Amino acid sequence: MKAFLETLGRGLVELCYPRYCQFCDSRDCADETPFICKACLAKVPFTTEPMCVLCGLPLDGPSGEQADCPHCRETEWSFERAVSAVRLRGVVKEVVHRFKYNKQIYWRVLIGEWICDAAERGGLSGIDAIVPVPLFGLREREREYNQAALLAEDFGRWSGWPVEGGSLRRIRDTSTQTRLDREERVANQAGAYQIRRPDRIEGRSICLIDDVWTTGATTDECAKTLLSAGAKNVFVLTAARS
Numbered sequence: 261m262k263a264f265l266e267t268l269g270r271g272l273v274e275l276c277y278p279r280y281c282q283f284c285d286s287r288d289c290a291d292e293t294p295f296i297c298k299a300c301l302a303k304v305p306f307t308t309e310p311m312c313v314l315c316g317l318p319l320d321g322p323s324g325e326q327a328d329c330p331h332c333r334e335t336e337w338s339f340e341r342a343v344s345a346v347r348l349r350g351v352v353k354e355v356v357h358r359f360k361y362n363k364q365i366y367w368r369v370l371i372g373e374w375i376c377d378a379a380e381r382g383g384l385s386g387i388d389a390i391v392p393v394p395l396f397g398l399r400e401r402e403r404e405y406n407q408a409a410l411l412a413e414d415f416g417r418w419s420g421w422p423v424e425g426g427s428l429r430r431i432r433d434t435s436t437q438t439r440l441d442r443e444e445r446v447a448n449q450a451g452a453y454q455i456r457r458p459d460r461i462e463g464r465s466i467c468l469i470d471d472v473w474t475t476g477a478t479t480d481e482c483a484k485t486l487l488s489a490g491a492k493n494v495f496v497l498t499a500a501r502s
Contacts, residue, residue: 283351293370296351305347306377307501315476316343316382316501337476338483342496343382344473345374352500356471360407368407371471372414374499379419379467384495388464390416390423393482394453396433411499412469421467427457428482453482455489462490473501 279289281297288297310319312329314337319327346352359367392412400406409425416423432452455461466486468479473496483494 300351303351305349307344338480338487339494339496343378344498344501345378346500348500348502356500368410371499372411375411375415376418378497386465387421387467390421390467391428393470394428394430396430408470424460427460429454429456453485458489461486463492465492466494468494468496470498473498
């Protein structure tokens, strides 16, 4: 009887909320990700070794080779290391855009899996606290949520590390960075963040969470602010990198 009711319940749910891929209309979707099919998931471009030991940029060369990229040789980062799970291309770009701008919060399940994958493959350990990259208050109210905070909550449940969501805040609204180069992004982000709870940061190893790495300007400014409050070190974890 119980099995029958469970089967009936699943049937009713699928009748009201049918499982189909939002990209190709296929119904071959897993229970965990009912809005994207297995074939489209197979096209997700995961980052692979070799990767830059500092920013995680995939590099040309034999697997297992350790190197830094040309950009990192000319850049002094505030964080220790950055890791991303997937490339911001194809279906990944569409998933992230829908999650970030279209209020399709259910994509956090899939993007959260990518975050956890990045942490595992990056060998991230010894973290004392997770901190999401904050949005400016007005922008968060307009969007109704901070996508980085949602991902940090999910990653915190998976990892067991505490999430300090209110410790870092954005005190200045920054203009959109879509068309800015790295130097312009750095200038745009300068002085945009402030520590609210230094006692939650001082002496702790911090994992900074965001959805996408583009040039590193945002996460580096956040890391610099965390270090100024006495953080022991900062690691950056993002789902995707452009």
